[in-house]
Amino acid sequence: MALSYLRSSSSRSANLLKPLSSSLPLRRHISTDTTPITVETSVPFTSHQCDAPSRSVETNPKELLTFFRDMALMRRMEIAADSLYKAKLIRGFCHLYDGQEAVAVGMEAAITKKDCIITSYRDHCTFIGRGGTLLEVFAELMGRQGGCSKGKGGSMHFYKKDSNFYGGHGIVGAQVPLGCGLAFAQKYSKDETVTFALYGDGAANQGQLFEALNISALWDLPAILVCENNHYGMGTAEWRAAKSPAYYKRGDYVPGLKVDGMDALAVKQACKFAKEHALKNGPIILEMDTYRYHGHSMSDPGSTYRTRDEITGVRQERDPIERIRKLILSHDLATEKELKDIEKEVRKEVDDTITQAKESPMPDPSELFTNVYAKGLGVESFGADRKELRASLP
Amino acid sequence: MATSFHGVGAAVAALSSSPSNSFDSKKLLCSPRRSFPVRKGASFVVARSDGSVNFDLNPKARRAQQLIVNAVATKSDSSPASSSSKPGHELLLFEALREGLEEEMDRDPRVCVMGEDVGHYGGSYKVTRGLAEKFGDLRVLDTPIAENSFTGMGIGAAMTGLRPVVEGMNMGFLLLAFNQISNNCGMLHYTSGGQFTIPIVIRGPGGVGRQLGAEHSQRLESYFQSIPGIQMVACSTPYNAKGLMKAAIRSENPVILFEHVLLYNLKERIPDEDYICNLEEAEMVRPGEHVTILTYSRMRYHVMQAAKTLVNKGYDPEVIDIRSLKPFDLHTIGNSVKKTHRVLIVEECMRTGGIGASLTAAVTENFHDYLDAPIMCLSSQDVPTPYAGTLEEWTVVQPAQIVTAVEQLCK
Numbered sequence: 080m081a082l083s084y085l086r087s088s089s090s091r092s093a094n095l096l097k098p099l100s101s102s103l104p105l106r107r108h109i110s111t112d113t114t115p116i117t118v119e120t121s122v123p124f125t126s127h128q129c130d131a132p133s134r135s136v137e138t139n140p141k142e143l144l145t146f147f148r149d150m151a152l153m154r155r156m157e158i159a160a161d162s163l164y165k166a167k168l169i170r171g172f173c174h175l176y177d178g179q180e181a182v183a184v185g186m187e188a189a190i191t192k193k194d195c196i197i198t199s200y201r202d203h204c205t206f207i208g209r210g211g212t213l214l215e216v217f218a219e220l221m222g223r224q225g226g227c228s229k230g231k232g233g234s235m236h237f238y239k240k241d242s243n244f245y246g247g248h249g250i251v252g253a254q255v256p257l258g259c260g261l262a263f264a265q266k267y268s269k270d271e272t273v274t275f276a277l278y279g280d281g282a283a284n285q286g287q288l289f290e291a292l293n294i295s296a297l298w299d300l301p302a303i304l305v306c307e308n309n310h311y312g313m314g315t316a317e318w319r320a321a322k323s324p325a326y327y328k329r330g331d332y333v334p335g336l337k338v339d340g341m342d343a344l345a346v347k348q349a350c351k352f353a354k355e356h357a358l359k360n361g362p363i364i365l366e367m368d369t370y371r372y373h374g375h376s377m378s379d380p381g382s383t384y385r386t387r388d389e390i391t392g393v394r395q396e397r398d399p400i401e402r403i404r405k406l407i408l409s410h411d412l413a414t415e416k417e418l419k420d421i422e423k424e425v426r427k428e429v430d431d432t433i434t435q436a437k438e439s440p441m442p443d444p445s446e447l448f449t450n451v452y453a454k455g456l457g458v459e460s461f462g463a464d465r466k467e468l469r470a471s472l473p
Numbered sequence: 474m475a476t477s478f479h480g481v482g483a484a485v486a487a488l489s490s491s492p493s494n495s496f497d498s499k500k501l502l503c504s505p506r507r508s509f510p511v512r513k514g515a516s517f518v519v520a521r522s523d524g525s526v527n528f529d530l531n532p533k534a535r536r537a538q539q540l541i542v543n544a545v546a547t548k549s550d551s552s553p554a555s556s557s558s559k560p561g562h563e564l565l566l567f568e569a570l571r572e573g574l575e576e577e578m579d580r581d582p583r584v585c586v587m588g589e590d591v592g593h594y595g596g597s598y599k600v601t602r603g604l605a606e607k608f609g610d611l612r613v614l615d616t617p618i619a620e621n622s623f624t625g626m627g628i629g630a631a632m633t634g635l636r637p638v639v640e641g642m643n644m645g646f647l648l649l650a651f652n653q654i655s656n657n658c659g660m661l662h663y664t665s666g667g668q669f670t671i672p673i674v675i676r677g678p679g680g681v682g683r684q685l686g687a688e689h690s691q692r693l694e695s696y697f698q699s700i701p702g703i704q705m706v707a708c709s710t711p712y713n714a715k716g717l718m719k720a721a722i723r724s725e726n727p728v729i730l731f732e733h734v735l736l737y738n739l740k741e742r743i744p745d746e747d748y749i750c751n752l753e754e755a756e757m758v759r760p761g762e763h764v765t766i767l768t769y770s771r772m773r774y775h776v777m778q779a780a781k782t783l784v785n786k787g788y789d790p791e792v793i794d795i796r797s798l799k800p801f802d803l804h805t806i807g808n809s810v811k812k813t814h815r816v817l818i819v820e821e822c823m824r825t826g827g828i829g830a831s832l833t834a835a836v837t838e839n840f841h842d843y844l845d846a847p848i849m850c851l852s853s854q855d856v857p858t859p860y861a862g863t864l865e866e867w868t869v870v871q872p873a874q875i876v877t878a879v880e881q882l883c884k
Contacts, residue, residue, distance in 0.1 A: 228665050228666035228668070232666060236665065238665040240665070250656055253656065253657060256653065257626070261629045290623075450662050452702065453667075
């Protein structure tokens with residue numbers, strides 16, 4: 080087995096893999112194979128006020144397979160969320176990320192869990208990328224107490240403190256000053272970590288972004304502002320909302336980089352570059368050129384302001400999962416069947432989790448009053464008579 | 474001078490009890506005499522029908538004072554914490570705030586200050602003077618004029634465990650940061666299921682000053698009071714300013730500390746030792762029997778001034794500085810209402826939707842059975858604060874109106 084492992088990693092012939100697949104689960108040896116592979120990104124980077132990183136990205140079979148699996152999981156999860164919403168198990172707002180998965184997985188590959196990420200309401204996949212479980216996602220979406228925010232946050236308020244995922248924010252653009260505050264705290268504590276503050280092309284026109292950018296540049300904060308440009312701010316195309324849709328240049332004195340957001344490896348390279356830059360020189364803006372297949376949210380069909388041809392065109396030419404699939408197949412890291420098996424397995428995992436989440440309990444009514452205040456210095460509002468507690472806010 | 478005031482229905486229900494006419498010489502427990510440099514403009518004399526004369530502390534009206542000075546026995550504050558037995562030290566209110574802030578910054582390296590002109594300039598009201606030199610630029614941060622974003626940054630930093638103190642140069646400017654304060658500051662602890670606490674303190678001067686104009690005379694406590702998840706406190710004396718500042722910094726919850734532009738130069742003797750004031754406790758300024766007067770911030774002084782007149786007329790008002798604007802200290806207030814059965818609220822907020830409006834509702838809801846008369850609430854007029862001095866004076870509740878209101882209430 081060791082010999083065939085060596086042979087399979089050195090030679091690129093597909094034949095060698097066939098006998099192995101029958102006796103061993105293929106995943107075992109691919110998932111530990113870290114032989115470096117160099118891949119070129121789809122398009123070169125465009126830069127503003129800085130030197131663009133190289134187009135050649137180092138990766139390895141294990142990473143590519145992880146990308147594939149994670150993106151397949153995210154895609155499946157979002158599509159399942161679509162059906163759940165239509166079945167009225169998810170209420171309120173539901174903003175789906177399918178099409179943009181490469182940004183989440185590429186970013187994770189370049190950073191550690193000590194770096195902070197903060198994003199907007201389109202946060203389901205970013206949460207998974209940060210280590211959240213499927214059950215937490217579905218339970219939260221359905222308002223169950225097993226959700227990541229105990230069912231009290233909903234689709235737009237996913238948080239995971241232990242892996243430095245700061246959410247999950249409903250108000251467009253409000254997360255960017257928060258993100259710069261996270262970067263400030265990192266600088267204050269001298270952590271040598273960075274913060275990625277994600278926002279969309281719609282939020283790029285918010286004034287508080289420029290305020291926060293100014294302060295970050297002044298104080299040299301390790302803040303990386305990432306514009307996930309899916310070209311539509313709700314129903315308004317970017318050319319109708321922004322005089323200058325070159326969002327990576329909006330920083331003026333702050334360097335920027337434009338990245339193909341559908342190429343996970345390009346995203347990884349850009350984030351790695353940005354992290355190094357931010358730790359040395361302060362803020363930088365990344366513009367991820369990406370696309371969302373669904374509408375802005377579940378109430379938006381997504382086809383009144385763009386043609387179906389456009390959507391299918393992007394899906395055929397630039398889909399992130401297909402790109403990784405082609406890479407894996409062309410480098411003979413796995414067969415078609417194996418990849419299909421992974422997708423089937425992912426689908427089953429999602430379905431099982433949904434079943435589990437559907438049966439999980441709703442929050443207890445007393446949870447209405449928990450977590451309004453943190454306990455400290457006697458934060459309890461007593462009723463008129465201290466003997467009788469009207470509402471004890473723990 | 475015709476004084477008009479609000480909340481006094483002409484038909485006050487016939488009251489069974491009548492105020493005792495014997496002069497109650499119970500000693501007054503009011504705060505020690507302090508200089509009022511800010512009040513030089515407010516001089517007026519109201520002649521009452523019974524011949525007694527209202528006065529104010531303005532030296533110009535001093536001739537009236539001789540009549541009453543021996544009745545107004547101003548003792549030093551004998552509330553338990555600020556004891557007159559310990560020497561203590563005298564300082565002004567803004568210095569007390571600075572002392573509290575400095576002590577907390579010494580005690581906890583995670584405390585930092587951010588705001589406009591707080592660092593090198595020393596603070597527009599000198600609250601942070603000297604701190605930048607002592608703690609450095611990373612802990613006392615001069616921000617650009619971008620309230621929305623630097624408040625957001627303070628909240629983001631607080632999510633990681635830092636304890637920022639965000640200063641609004643004037644509370645009115647924090648309206649620009651309303652989104653951050655409401656959605657992120659107040660609600661993040663809840664929407665994250667308890668994962669994040671936001672131990673931020675947002676402070677700044679507000680209230681009606683001396684002809685500062687409409688936009689610089691705002692009372693934001695009425696706008697912020699509905700935000701779930703925040704606590705609001707208003708300081709009124711150097712003692713409670715320092716105590717509340719320290720408690721707010723130590724609290725795990727977001728606290729908004731309301732100071733008043735005109736109170737920064739109050740002088741008081743405060744203890745040397747470390748102390749904090751409970752964030753949800755009201756302060757009993759002057760115990761009494763006849764009527765409960767609930768007030769906070771600058772109106773406390775108008776009330777105390779009116780109290781002197783009232784005492785001369787034979788009334789015995791109980792004055793409570795509610796201090797905690799959210800949540801209300803219904804325990805202290807309730808005990809008082811059960812004792813006096815009459816409530817007068819004196820506030821600086823506008824009539825509509827102010828703290829007084831909420832307090833009226835809260836007291837009515839909880840203590841309706843104990844009330845002998847409808848609650849009276851004296852608030853500022855529902856107008857933008859005018860620039861002209863006389864107009865501005867009529868916008869805000871004046872002591873004479875308080876006296877008249879108490880008389881009406883106690884009929």
